[in-house]
Amino acid sequence: MRVTCDRHGDQGIGIACIHVAAAIDGAAATLGCYCSSPTQSARPDAWCQACETALLQDGWSEDWFRAADFKILCAGCWDLAWQRFGIGQSASSEV
Ligand SMILES: [Zn+2]
Ligand SMILES: [Zn+2]
16 A cells, blocks of 8 residues: 655555654654554554553553554654654564
């Protein structure tokens, strides 16, 4: 899957939880960002510290996925989020 981003043009995609997606252009500096194992997409899935904590506590579930409210980002925007907030791969063995 590819998207056309206003900023980065024609790009592959990655998804990020709504908290990360909303923070790319915001003021949050310490959101934290974890990623899944590599996926079929251009980038792995990414989510914030709060989503990571919930994932480690309760395990992967439809409810977790829904609460994270994943948004599609272009690979360039995903990279920007990762540069700002990236910590490393999730400690969960389920993703
Ligand atoms: Zn989140
Ligand atoms: Zn972009």
